[in-house]
Amino acid sequence: MNDTYRHKGMRQKLTELLATKGINNQKVLSALMYVPRHLFLDTAFEEQAYKNKALPIASGQTISHPYTVAFQTQLLDPQPTDKILEVGTGSGYQAAILSHLCNKLYTIERHEALYVETARKLNALGYIQIRSLFGDGYKGSPRFAPFDKILVTAGAHMIPQPLLDQLKIGGTLVIPKGSSHTKTMLKITKEAEQKYSTESHGAFQFVPFLEGTVGQAV
Numbered sequence: 001m002n003d004t005y006r007h008k009g010m011r012q013k014l015t016e017l018l019a020t021k022g023i024n025n026q027k028v029l030s031a032l033m034y035v036p037r038h039l040f041l042d043t044a045f046e047e048q049a050y051k052n053k054a055l056p057i058a059s060g061q062t063i064s065h066p067y068t069v070a071f072q073t074q075l076l077d078p079q080p081t082d083k084i085l086e087v088g089t090g091s092g093y094q095a096a097i098l099s100h101l102c103n104k105l106y107t108i109e110r111h112e113a114l115y116v117e118t119a120r121k122l123n124a125l126g127y128i129q130i131r132s133l134f135g136d137g138y139k140g141s142p143r144f145a146p147f148d149k150i151l152v153t154a155g156a157h158m159i160p161q162p163l164l165d166q167l168k169i170g171g172t173l174v175i176p177k178g179s180s181h182t183k184t185m186l187k188i189t190k191e192a193e194q195k196y197s198t199e200s201h202g203a204f205q206f207v208p209f210l211e212g213t214v215g216q217a218v
């Protein structure tokens with residue numbers, strides 16, 4: 001697969017649609033326009049890549065809905081100097097978007113097979129600056145902490161303390177949280193050690209944020 005004018009046209013339409021739905025950060029819209037979402041999917045889904053919907057990827061997971069990716073990115077508000085951790089690499093699409101907007105992007109996935117496949121794909125697409133990690137995102141990445149921002153792209157039933165610990169003071173954690181299938185998008189700001197403020201930003205659906213890993217460390 002490659003990226004053609006036809007794909008760019010479809011991407012333009014999707015980006016315009018997202019702009020009508022409240023995505024108004026120009027840098028986020030530019031990144032959405034730039035990253036070819038169809039290249040993060042199996043060829044079978046090429047025609048659907050620019051519809052505003054979630055689609056299946058390997059290991060029984062899904063690539064997030066484009067609006068969800070746009071919304072989470074806008075809420076995280078990445079800055080060019082930021083060091084960011086994404087939890088839930090999945091297809092790598094959200095990681096690619098973030099990598100255009102920050103200084104250093106780390107992304108962690110619990111499914112070994114998906115981690116291997118996506119790390120390879122990101123490299124092949126030229127995203128060599130993204131650092132892919134295999135592990136349990138509940139533990140974050142003590143090795144590369146602290147982070148300016150952390151984005152969780154799976155639905156959590158609780159806020160993992162390690163993620164809060166690995167934020168810099170002034171840093172933010174964006175995480176969908178709730179006890180049912182539908183999660184509330186939370187933006188948590190670390191005001192000081194052990195002092196946090198939380199904002200709620202509406203309801204979203206996600207695949208579950210599960211503890212532990214599937215497969216062996218490589």
Ligand code: SAH
Pocket residue numbers: 061062063064087088089090091092093094095108109110111114135136137138153154207208209210211212
């Ligand atoms: N950001 C992804 C979304 C994929 S869906 C994308 O753009 O495609 C969420 C992903 O989170 C899945 O791949 C799932 O395996 C992963 N995940 C769930 N729990 C996790 C955990 N504890 N640690 C790391 N990844 C996790």
